[in-house]
Amino acid sequence: MKKIEIKCPVEHSVELLGGKWKLPILHALVNASPKRFKELEREIKGITPTMLTNQLRSLETDGLVSRKIFATVPPTVEYSLTELGKSIKPMMVELQKWGLFHQHYLQSQMKSTKKEKTV
């Protein structure tokens, strides 16, 4: 009988949160929740409905996001973080802090090299 393999928690996190859109989605929901499908689509630049559905379903399966349907016309669906989903907040904050820190680092590098970054 096989118990749960205790593998590296870091890898575990990466498996759950890896993928181009999962963290952006969670980030959007950490900031404010619930949100509707279209709201998320608008807020997350570059995402397509296909991908949004995709990643939302995956997050739902992993128990991080919950989906609530309202029988209105036109249909309304609200996405929010579950309790488990909310637990990512401290990590999200660190991720954001580091990203910001690194962006500033890049800026200071750029000043000295006179190079520009096109995004």
Next chain:
Amino acid sequence: MKKIEIKCPVEHSVELLGGKWKLPILHALVNASPKRFKELEREIKGITPTMLTNQLRSLETDGLVSRKIFATVPPTVEYSLTELGKSIKPMMVELQKWGLFHQHYLQSQMKSTKKEKTV
């Protein structure tokens, strides 16, 4: 003239640290550094030399890891975190904490459903 696009810092972090092996490598180096190529290869389960080289080069390019060559026989190469690389530590800690938390969550789920996870 184009300034640096301020995009979501979270996405920025994901771009730098995404990929299957980057965080595991950084994690290994956060715990103890410097480490040799072979040490990393042994420590990071499942990684191949190709991938290890690959990801190390990428981390080097991004200024997170430094590579030091010793002209010994046989050759010795040591990898360590740069100062920038060390700045990921708080994030790494949160990532690990969350991964652990989620693994425990899964375990408790599993007890009630009698399902097992094969890894």
Next chain:
DNA sequence: CAGTATCCCATAGGATACTG
């Protein structure tokens, strides 16, 4: 509005073999 259903492709990632 909130999605599916298809189809398609680049590339991240991996297997294998070889080298300074």
Next chain:
DNA sequence: CAGTATCCTATGGGATACTG
């Protein structure tokens, strides 16, 4: 030991069109 060099494939991700 510390890698390259090749080659290959799976799949993450995207474009487009359509539906309850």
